[in-house]
Amino acid sequence: MTPEQLSAAIVEVLATLSAEGELTLPDGPPSAVTVERPRQREHGDYATNVALQLAKKAGTNPRALAQLVADRLGQHDGVAAVDIAGPGFLNITVAAAAQGEVAGQIVAAGAAYGSSELMAGERVNLEFVSANPTGPLHIGGVRWAAVGDALGRIFEAVGAAVTREYYFNDHGAQIDRFSRSLLHSVRGLEAPEDGYGGAYVHEIAQAVVARRPELVEKDDAAAQEILRSEGVEMMFDEIKRSLHDFGVDFDVYFHEDDLHKSGAVDRAIERLTELGNTYEQDGAVWLRTEQFGDDKDRVVVKSDGQGAYLSGDLAYYLDKRERGFDRCLIMLGADHHGYVARMMAMCAAFGDTPGTNLEILIGQMVNLLKDGEPLRMSKRAGTVVTIDDLVSAIGVDAARYALARYSSDSSIDLDLDLWAKAGSENPVYYVQYAHARVSSLLRNAADLGLAPADHPELLVHEKEGELLRALADFPGVVASAATLREPHRVARYLEDTAGAYHRFYDNCRVLPMGDEEPTDLHRARLVLVDATRTVLANGLGLLGVSAPERM
RNA sequence: GCCCCCGUAGCUCAGGGGAUAGAGCGCCGCCCUCCGGAGGCGGAAGCGUAGGUUCGAAUCCUACCGGGGGUACCA
Structure with missing residues (x-):
């Protein structure tokens, strides 16, 4: 008996009461009711507040409604007891056998346990990291690498078709x-005032020279062009390699430059113009973002004829929509939150629905502490902590886990x-x-020749119950x-x-x-242990963290 | 100024309106005759302030205080 099954059982009770005229529900029975695990053990295995929620609508008082539901729910096979408490809570005790069955069900489901059809049929485009290839990936981008990839795994677990994309x-x-x-760097000069410093600049410069030695003899413009094309390529390869080592691979690497060269940017602006959402002023083309909720209108084509940064985003968004993505999610750092309003306005200007077709998730900053002191980072000074630095300091598992275990809203x-x-x-x-300990126990059981066997009614120890209920929560958590959109859960x-x-x-041998x-209790507990292994492994898998059998 | 995020235990953080607010670390005191003590048990300790909505608020609303980030015809 999982919380979801219990919720469904309660809905059924409400529907029956309504059909039999014992209860008046103007809006009909709810599609699901809240079932939670109470903090206090005396409050049963599960509790629901439906009576408090529906009493007013039903024109009755919470305790009377609770009594009606309790009488019917108590007859359910999987329910051992229903008590009414306080203002009208229903405290439910699940029959031991019904609760114990969960263990066998989890083992049978295996790697699929926790997954569902919640987002079946949805095509989701998940854009994250998207760092400029002007330097190694630094810590801010890494947070999204961990969170974004985990979110992708979670979406896939609930049935969505996910495309991970890097712009x-x-x-x-x-x-x-x-x-x-x-x-x-090649000319032996100081880094430009508005340029990049740091050892990696020299490394890339030397690498390009090694590959294309003739550039040293060329004039500045020609040399810079070689350095640009080769250097960006190398930088980008390094970012891809770092992310791959981090366990994150993208399905699509989308080049902004392609949007400009292919005319996609022009087409996107034309579309917005046809919709009456652009105008010209001061020699520039503006998008009417203000009427869609932005602070002010935004330039899409600068007065020098160059596309503004936003123009690429317009075209990119349109491209995603044309590729069939109903849901486009973009993950940005807090330093880009100012872009949200104009992006949403852009979405609306295309006639789409912000928040549905386009969703922007903002992740707050990450500070690193070493010896209790914050690490001061400056890209210009070259004192950045890169993804590779982080991995070599704490390892991939710890890095992914550490970055994914906190709400993205918190710095x-x-x-x-x-x-x-x-x-x-x-x-x-x-x-x-815990996973290694479980694995060890299962190995020992195999050595003893002890085979697991379902005896759900024997799992009646308090600690068995708590573990079973925790395991039963997993699909709901996913x-x-x-x-x-909160992998930290x-x-x-x-x-x-x-x-x-x-x-x-x-507590339980x-x-x-x-x-x-060996007794049936030993065999039944072994099923519970195997179910625990399944849940821990599946959960760690959703975070992209390994589940070691020994450590 | 305006916009966004945050403020919960000594520290790092969970708590999508519900009953006596949790975890880990740190501190104090315990538990190894056999499955991994990298574990478990007990204890001290907290919702920034003031209002409001609600049967019920850490959670929703308003104001204020404090911290972080943003506010370009840059990308």
């Missing part, structure tokens, strides 16, 4: 600054010393250790992580579940001791 800004002034910085301080530790103070180890859930397992393990004859 490659290879068209504007940043690239120009980058290539001039390379040129200065976070990551203590590199803590996340590098192989100990319990490190949350990723806490979860991975669903809410998808709906709310999965990480927090895994920590809770690992704790529930440790407490179970501490799984394998026979010494020469003890």
Whole structure:
């Protein structure tokens, strides 16, 4: 009996009461009711507030409505007891056998446990990272690499077709600054005032020279062009390689430059003009974003005839829509939140629905702490912490987990010393250790020749119940992580579940001791342990973190 | 000035209106005769302030205070 099944059972009770005229529901029975696990153990296995929610509409008082529901729900096979408490809460105790069945169901579902059809049929375009190829990927981009990829995995688990996309800004002034910085390096000059410093600039410059030695003899313009094309390519390859090592691969690497060269930008602007949403002023073409909620109108074609940055976004968005994506999600750092309003306005200007066709997720900043002190970063000074630095400091698993376990709305301080530790103070180890411990127990059981066997009615220990309920929560957690676009829920859930397992393990002997004859309880508990392994492995998988069998 | 995010235990953070607000770390005190003690048990300790909505607010609204980020015909 999972929370979802219980919710469905309650809905059925409400529908029956309504049909039999014992209850008047003007809006009909709800499609789902809230079922939660109460904090206090005395409040049962699950609790629902439906009576409080519906009493007013039904023209009755909460406790009377609760009584009606309790009488019917109590007759359900999987329900052992229903109590009415406080203002009208229904406290539900699930029959042991119904609760214990979950373990066998999880093992049977295996890698599919936790998945659903919640977003079946939806085509989702997930754009994240999209850092300019003017330097190694730094920590801000890495947060989205971890969160975005996890979100993609979560969407896939709930049935969506996901395309991961990286928008490659290879068209504007940043690239120009980058290539001039390379040129200065080759000529032995200081980095340009508005350019990039740092050792990587010299490394890239030397690498390009090694590949194309003739550029040294060319004039500045020709040399810079070689440095631009080769340097950007090398930088981009390095970013791709870093992300790949981080476990993140994109389906599409989209080049902004292509949009300009192919005429897609012009077509997008034409479309907006046909819709009456552009005008010319001061020699520039403006988009009427203000009437769609932006602070002011925005330039799309500058007075020098060049497309403004937004023009690429217009064309890119239109391209995604034409490729059949109903939902385009873009993940940006907080330093770009000012773009949200104009992007949403752009979406509306095309006649689309902001928030549905286009969704922008903002991730707050990441600060790194070393020896308790914040690491000051400056791209210009070359003191950036790159994705490779982070991985070599704490490893891929810890980095992905650390970046994905916090709400993206919060700026976070990551203590590199803590996340590098192989100990319990490190949350990723806490979860991975539980998985390793489970795996070890399953190996021992196999060595003993003890085979798991379902006896759900025997799993009646308090700690077994708590673990079973935690395991039963998993699909709901995945669903809410998808709906709310919040992968951190999965990480927090895994920590809770690992704790529930440790407490179970501490109280319930799984394998026979010494020469003890194996019993059905041993076999039943083994199913529960296997179910725990399944959930921990599936959950870690959603975060792109390994589930080690030994550590 | 205006816009966005945040303010919860000593620290790092969870808590999508519900009952006595949680976890990890740190601190104090416990638990190994066998499945991994990288574990478990107990204890001290908290919702920035002031109003409002609600049967019920950490959660929603308003104001203020504090921290971070943003506010280009840059990308």
